[in-house]
Amino acid sequence: MYLNTQMEASELLNNLNRLHTTELSIGRIRANTGFSIIDPRNWCKNLIKKADSVVKMDNKWYVISDGIKITINADTYVILTAHIL
Numbered sequence: 001m002y003l004n005t006q007m008e009a010s011e012l013l014n015n016l017n018r019l020h021t022t023e024l025s026i027g028r029i030r031a032n033t034g035f036s037i038i039d040p041r042n043w044c045k046n047l048i049k050k051a052d053s054v055v056k057m058d059n060k061w062y063v064i065s066d067g068i069k070i071t072i073n074a075d076t077y078v079i080l081t082a083h084i085l
Contacts, residue, residue: 009054012061016045018077028081033068044070044079 021029021041029040037043047065048054055062061072064085071080 009051012048012054012056012063012072015077016048019045019048019072019079020077021079025079025081029079032081032083034084040082041079044082047082 019041021044026040029044030037035043047068047070048063051063051065053062053064056074059074060080061070061074063070063072067085068082069085070082072078073080
C-alpha cells in the first residue's frame with residue numbers, strides 16, 4: 001500500500017465511521033462505475049479498508065483499490081465519486 005504518510009492513512013482509516021454520501025454522490029458513483037451498487041457507502045468503505053494507495057492532497061483523499069479511484073472530501077468525509085481506472 002502506497003501512503004502519502006502513514007499518519008494521513010491512519011486518519012482516514014480511523015474515521016471510516018464518518019464516511020457518508022449524498023444523493024448526488026450516489027448517482028455519480030453508480031454512473032461512473034456502471035455498477036448497480038445498493039449501498040455505495042459500504043462498498044467504498046470496504047474498498048478503502050483494502051486500499052492499494054491512499055493520498056491526501058489539499059482537502060481531498062484519493063484512494064485506489066481494486067482498479068477503482070475513490071475521491072473523498074477530507075473535511076466532511078463525504079464520498080464525492082468513484083471511477084474505474
